[in-house]
Structures are given as C-alpha cells and as structure tokens.
Amino acid sequence: MQPVSPRRRTSALLILIAVVAAVTLPWALLSARADLSFGPHEARYQITADSRLTVDFGPLGKLLVPADDYLPLGLGLTVDIGQIPVSGADEDDSHTGASERRSDRDSSDGSEQGAGGGAVDALGGDIASYASLFSAPQAQVNEVVDGLTTEILARWALAVCLISGVIVAMAFILGPVRLAGIGRAFVGKELIGIGLVTILVLASVGTAVLTRPKPLDADPAFDGTPLAGAQVTGRLGGVIDAAFTAVKDFSDDNDAFYDQVLENLRAKWTTRPQTGNWSDQGMVPRPGGDEDGLNADVSTFVFGSDLHCNIGMARVVGAVTRMSDADAYIDGGDVTMTGTSAENYCFDVLDDELPDKLPRMIVKGNHDSAETTNHARSQGWKVLDDTSATMSGVTFFGGPDPRRTVFGSGPELETDLTADQYAQRLNDEACASDFDIMLIHDARIGAPSLRSGCAQYSLSGHWHRRVGPETLGSGVRYVSSTTGGALANALTPGPLKMDAELSIVRVDNRTKRPIDVQIVTVSPDKTVTIEPWKTFPEPVPLVAQPPQTQPANEEE
Numbered sequence: 001m002q003p004v005s006p007r008r009r010t011s012a013l014l015i016l017i018a019v020v021a022a023v024t025l026p027w028a029l030l031s032a033r034a035d036l037s038f039g040p041h042e043a044r045y046q047i048t049a050d051s052r053l054t055v056d057f058g059p060l061g062k063l064l065v066p067a068d069d070y071l072p073l074g075l076g077l078t079v080d081i082g083q084i085p086v087s088g089a090d091e092d093d094s095h096t097g098a099s100e101r102r103s104d105r106d107s108s109d110g111s112e113q114g115a116g117g118g119a120v121d122a123l124g125g126d127i128a129s130y131a132s133l134f135s136a137p138q139a140q141v142n143e144v145v146d147g148l149t150t151e152i153l154a155r156w157a158l159a160v161c162l163i164s165g166v167i168v169a170m171a172f173i174l175g176p177v178r179l180a181g182i183g184r185a186f187v188g189k190e191l192i193g194i195g196l197v198t199i200l201v202l203a204s205v206g207t208a209v210l211t212r213p214k215p216l217d218a219d220p221a222f223d224g225t226p227l228a229g230a231q232v233t234g235r236l237g238g239v240i241d242a243a244f245t246a247v248k249d250f251s252d253d254n255d256a257f258y259d260q261v262l263e264n265l266r267a268k269w270t271t272r273p274q275t276g277n278w279s280d281q282g283m284v285p286r287p288g289g290d291e292d293g294l295n296a297d298v299s300t301f302v303f304g305s306d307l308h309c310n311i312g313m314a315r316v317v318g319a320v321t322r323m324s325d326a327d328a329y330i331d332g333g334d335v336t337m338t339g340t341s342a343e344n345y346c347f348d349v350l351d352d353e354l355p356d357k358l359p360r361m362i363v364k365g366n367h368d369s370a371e372t373t374n375h376a377r378s379q380g381w382k383v384l385d386d387t388s389a390t391m392s393g394v395t396f397f398g399g400p401d402p403r404r405t406v407f408g409s410g411p412e413l414e415t416d417l418t419a420d421q422y423a424q425r426l427n428d429e430a431c432a433s434d435f436d437i438m439l440i441h442d443a444r445i446g447a448p449s450l451r452s453g454c455a456q457y458s459l460s461g462h463w464h465r466r467v468g469p470e471t472l473g474s475g476v477r478y479v480s481s482t483t484g485g486a487l488a489n490a491l492t493p494g495p496l497k498m499d500a501e502l503s504i505v506r507v508d509n510r511t512k513r514p515i516d517v518q519i520v521t522v523s524p525d526k527t528v529t530i531e532p533w534k535t536f537p538e539p540v541p542l543v544a545q546p547p548q549t550q551p552a553n554e555e556e
Contacts, residue, residue, distance in 0.1 A: 020163045021156070028156035029075075034147035037342035042082035045144055047152075050076040057081050077144075250494060257495040257526065258312040262319055264528045265520070269323050272530040273518070297510050299392040300324055303480055303503040303517075305332030305441070305461025308367065308492040309346035310484035313500050313522070317483065318353030320520055324504050327392035329354055332461035332480060333365025333441035336372055337492065338406040344375045351379050359391045364400030365441040365462065370414070373400065386426070388435045393509050397435035397455070399426055401442055401462075423448050430454040436512035443467070443479045450475030456539040457514055459505070466501060469517060469536045476537055478503075478517060485522070496524045506533075 034045045038055070048054070051074045055063040058081065302321045307313060321329055335350060336343035354360060361382040364373045373383045382389040384398035402415045402422040417425065423445040430438065431454035438458040440446040449455035451473030458477045464486055467479035485500035486492045504518045516533040523529070 016167060017160060017164050020167075021160050024159035024163065025156060028152050028159060032148055032151040032155055034144070034151050036144060036147050037345055038079055038081055042342055044080040044082065045148060046078045046080075047148065048076040048078050049074060052076040054078045055081060254312050254494050258315050260526045261312075261316060261522055261528065264526060265316065265319060265522075266323075268528045268530055273532040275533065297508060298515065299327045299394055299507045299509055301392070301394075301505045301507065302326045302329050303332070303459055303505050304329070304483035305480045306334040306365065306367075306464055306482035306486055307331075307346070307350060307484040308334055308482070308486040309337050309343060310486070310492045310494075310496075310500070311346060311349040312494070313484050313496075314346075314350040314353045316500075316520075316522060317350065317502060318355070320502050320504070321358065322355055326358070326504070328359040328361065330391075330396070330439060330459070331360070331362040332439065332459060333363050333401060334367040334461065334486075335362070335365070335376075336368050339367060339369025339372045339404065341371050341375075344372065347372060347375060348379075351376075351381075361389060361391060361396060361439065363398045363439050363441055366401040366403040366405045368401075369404055370400075384439055386429055388433055392507075394437060394507050394512055395435040396437050396439045397430060397433050398439035398446075399429075401440075401445070419445060427452055427454055437507075437514065443477055446477065447472060450477055453539075457536070466519070469514070469534065471537050471540055474541065475539050476514075478505075478514075478536070485524075496522060499523050 029047055030049065032047060035042065036045055037043055051066065053065040053076065055065075056078060057063070302317065302324060304317050307317075317329070320326075331350075335347050337346075351360075359382070360380075361384065362373065362376050363384045364370070373385070377383045382391065384396060384400075386399040388395050388397045390396070399422075400414075402413055402417055402419055404412050404414045406412075415422065419442070426440070426445060427448040430449040431452065435455075436457070438446050438449060438455040440458060440460045442462040443458065443460040446455065446458040446460055450458055453474035456475045458475065459480070460477065461480045461482070463479055464482040465479075466481040467477070469476055469478040480503050481499070481501040483500055483502050484492050485496035485498050487498040490497045500522045502520045502522075504520065506515045506517075507513065508515050514536040516535045518533045519529075519531045521529040521531070
C-alpha cells in the first residue's frame with residue numbers, strides 16, 4: 001500500500017476541521033452565555049431559537065419582544081435579570097449589610113458634592129438607569145454583541161480543537177492499516193450514513209418549526225415606542241404601565257433637555273471668544289491661520305471630570321470635542337456613580353459619543369473602581385495607574401484615587417495606603433518620572449507633587465467646583481468642576497440640577513506647558529456659556545516661593 005502524500009494529509013485535515021466547525025457552530029451559538037448588565041442590573045444573556053427577546057425578571061414575570069427585525073435566522077435572545085449590584089464587592093458582601101451602611105459622604109476633604117448620596121431615592125435611581133438605557137440603547141447593544149461574540153468564538157474554537165484533536169490522535173494511534181480497514185468497512189454504509197444525517201437534520205428543522213411559540217399578545221402600553229409589539233407576563237403585567245410610563249417620561253424629558261442644550265451650544269459656538277493672550281509667550285497665529293487663529297505648535301485637549309453617569313452630558317462632551325477639533329480627550333475620573341460592572345454602560349455611552357479614533361485617557365476617581373478602569377483599558381483608553389502616557393506629544397502622569405465610595409457606605413480604601421500616604425508616594429514617583437502634566441482625580445492628592453516642584457502642572461476634579469488655574473507651591477493646578485452637574489443628594493442622570501462644566505485646554509508643544517483654558521458651562525435652564533480663554537500662570541521656581549501658608553478654607 002502506497003503511503004499517503006503530505007498534500008492529501010493536509011487536505012484531509014482541512015476537510016476534517018471544516019466538517020467539525022460546521023457541526024459545532026450551532027452548539028457554540030446556542031450554548032454561549034455572557035454575564036453583562038441590563039440597566040442597573042447584572043444580567044446573563046443567551047441566544048435562543050424562538051425569534052424573541054425575552055427579559056426574565058424571575059418571580060415578577062417576563063417581557064417578551066419580537067426579535068425578527070433584530071436577529072437573523074429566527075434566532076432570539078434571553079436576558080436573565082439579576083440583582084442590582086451595590087458596591088461591586090463580594091457576592092456575600094453585597095447581600096449582608098452593604099445596603100444598610102450610611103450614606104456616601106466623602107470625609108477626606110468635606111468639599112465634594114456627592115454624586116447623589118445621602119437621601120438618594122433608590123427607585124428614582126433605577127428609573128434613571130432604565131431611562132439611560134432607553135435613551136442610548138446602542139451602547140448596550142454593542143456590549144451584548146461584543147460579549148456574546150467573544151463567548152461564541154471561544155466555545156467554537158475550543159470545540160473544534162478538542163474534537164479535531166481527538167480524531168487526529170485516534171487516527172495516529174490506529175495507524176494507516178487499521179484506518180484503511182475501517183474505511184473499507186464503512187464504504188458500503190456511506191449512503192446509509194448520509195441518509196441518516198439528512199433525516200436527523202430535517203427532523204430537527206421540522207421540530208423547530210412545529211414548536212415555534214405562539215404569536216405575542218402585544219401590550220398597548222408599548223404602542224408608539226421601540227417596544228411596540230411586546231408582551232408582559234406574570235405579576236410584572238400589573239405594574240408595567242406605570243413603570244414604563246415613568247421610564248419613558250424620564251427618557252423623553254432627558255432627550256428633550258439635551259437636544260435643546262446641543263442646539264444652544266451650536267449657536268453659542270459661532271460667537272465664542274477665539275484666542276487668548278499669547279504675546280507674552282512669543283506665540284503668534286500661523287501665517288494665514290485658521291478660523292481659531294491656532295498655531296501649528298498647539299495641542300487641544302478637552303478635559304472633563306465627575307460625569308457620574310450623566311449620559312445626557314456625555315452628548316455635550318462629544319459635541320465639544322468635535323467642534324473644538326480636539327487632539328485628545330482626558331477624563332479626571334468619576335465617570336460612574338459607584339463603579340459597579342453594570343455602570344460600565346455609562347462609560348460606554350461616553351466612549352461612543354467621542355469621535356472615532358480620538359485618543360482618550362482616564363484616571364480612576366473615588367466613585368469608580370478597578371472594574372471601571374479595566375473596562376476603559378479594554379476599550380482602548382490610556383489608563384494612568386501610577387504611570388505615564390503620551391498623547392499628542394504631551395506626557396501625562398497620574399494614578400488612581402485610593403478610595404472607593406459607594407452608596408450606602410462611606411469611602412473605603414482600596415489599597416493599604418490612606419489618601420495622605422498615597423499623595424506622598426505619588427510625589428516620590430513624580431520626582432522620579434519625566435512628564436509634563438499630572439492628571440489626578442483629587443487635587444489634594446496631587447498637592448505635595450506641586451509643592452515639591454516634582455510636578456509643574458496638575459489637572460484634577462473631585463471637588464465639583466472650579467479652582468484656578470492658580471499657583472500652588474512651585475506648580476500650577478487647575479481643578480475642573482463636575483461635567484455631569486452632580487449635585488449633592490440628587491440624582492445625576494437626567495436634566496441638570498446644577499451647572500455642568502467642560503474645559504478646553506491648549507498646550508504649547510514646544511514647551512509642553514498649558515497655555516490657556518476655555519470653560520463651557522451648561523446650566524439647568526439649558527443656557528450655554530463659553531468663557532474667554534484664561535491663561536495658565538507660570539510655575540514658580542523653588543527659590544522664589546513665598547512662605548507656605550495654609551488658608552483656613554483650603555481643601556488640601
């Protein structure tokens with residue numbers, strides 16, 4: 001018997017892999033599960049074959065939505081709704097007393113306006129979370145598609161590798177002679193085998209057709225909404241009208257509010273102050289310069305902080321970033337309210353609103369968590385974790401806030417260092433690093449680095465009020481107010497309850513120093529104010545510093 005040629009072996013192996021892949025794809029597709037979020041809830045997603053989106057609320061009942069317009073080939077999707085995470089801690093911890101702890105009050109400086117702690121109405125918070133999902137569903141869709149696709153591909157690859165590997169191993173163990181004998185034994189049975197496979201496939205298809213669920217009994221409460229044609233079962237049907245109406249009203253009010261804000265922003269943008277006073281820095285507009293009079297040696301950064309899940313203001317962040325032709329977006333932290341995995345949705349909305357391929361950077365705030373920044377890193381953001389990173393020629397250095405603040409409890413340390421200890425360690429690291437601007441969530445933690453001269457400039461947030469730019473020690477600090485309009489003891493998502501601010505910072509690429517900053521303010525009455533450019537002062541040499549005094553109302 002002639003040996004099998006390498007080409008035939010390769011062809012046989014490829015055919016084997018293709019057959020195994022075709023057989024295992026349905027299994028991978030219908031067995032995949034992804035643990036993600038749904039509004040404020042943790043949720044598990046699984047693909048089905050019933051042409052329905054089924055949202056299972058357990059004892060309350062189910063929400064059934066026709067999926068023919070969303071999923072191909074008669075596929076459906078089941079969402080098993082889980083708990084609303086409290087702190088993102090261990091499962092046991094979230095059930096045993098986390099919800100009974102005292103309200104969030106950041107005792108480290110006493111000045112931060114809480115992201116809604118204190119007397120936050122839990123039901124109102126849930127409505128706001130659902131309304132956020134309703135207002136910006138694409139971020140949720142992207143999360144589900146990415147999560148399920150990753151799980152399906154992983155299962156499919158594993159099945160193909162295992163089954164193909166077992167078959168190849170068996171072939172190697174049996175050897176060519178035994179394989180040939182087995183092949184001759186099955187030659188006469190090939191047609192029978194093919195017929196059996198065909199019958200099984202047709203039977204499976206017929207069973208799927210015959211067991212298709214009955215048409216849905218549409219609930220009239222959903223008429224004229226994205227859930228038109230949906231049906232509610234169980235006890236959930238008794239409250240769905242009021243609950244859905246509350247969510248829809250909240251969503252409609254939110255969309256209308258920020259639609260008007262964006263219209264006012266576009267109108268105001270055409271008359272905003274164009275240039276700052278750069279003459280003392282020897283900078284002039286480039287010959288025949290552009291409409292802003294910008295210099296080719298200037299980088300523009302949009303800087304936001306303390307968004308606190310306000311996805312309406314995320315739309316404003318995206319608009320300002322595009323209109324200013326920013327080179328990058330930088331965030332001072334607190335994108336979320338408690339840093340749970342479900343709140344990654346809030347981050348995803350901000351990420352989607354920013355221009356495609358725009359460089360973006362973030363540090364963890366005390367209302368974020370390691371989960372938040374890990375998710376940001378997975379989406380391509382540069383995360384400062386006691387590290388440096390360069391964007392548009394400017395090197396930033398910073399690190400995460402060492403605290404974790406959640407509703408129902410006060411701030412807790414995520415590391416073995418207190419805020420003051422971490423501030424000193426950050427100063428030591430800054431002295432050993434080469435960078436241009438420090439990015440830190442809480443200005444108090446960056447203060448030692450400015451006083452020592454190891455940081456010349458710092459950008460931060462956390463206090464929910466603007467400070468500077470002003471000199472501090474040997475350096476210059478700028479503290480941004482809240483971009484989400486986060487008022488103490490009030491829900492942040494929705495129409496604004498206090499002013500929200502966003503900063504446009506221009507940096508001289510020759511000296512790597514900030515030149516000036518322009519503040520965009522959105523007020524609760526939907527008005528937009530764009531202030532004149534404010535120049536950053538020069539750092540003060542250590543030998544020229546005045547005696548250090550601590551004002552009575554100083555936060556540091």
